[in-house]
Amino acid sequence: MSLVAFCFMGGGGVGTAIGSRIVQSMGLNSIFLFYGVMLIITTIIAYFTIKEI
Numbered sequence: 001m002s003l004v005a006f007c008f009m010g011g012g013g014v015g016t017a018i019g020s021r022i023v024q025s026m027g028l029n030s031i032f033l034f035y036g037v038m039l040i041i042t043t044i045i046a047y048f049t050i051k052e053i
Contacts, residue, residue, distance in 0.1 A: 019031055019035075022034060
């Protein structure tokens with residue numbers, strides 16, 4: 001359980017740190033586009049990882 005909490009808190013901190021840099025340099029619309037593209041890539045990877053052969 002503590003590993004789950006560590007990953008949750010660590011991921012939130014890293015995401016906030018990276019996101020704030022993107023917002024400062026390129027604006028708020030860019031972060032939504034970046035995170036949207038990354039969500040689509042994660043979905044595609046998960047699909048091929050879980051897909052039955």
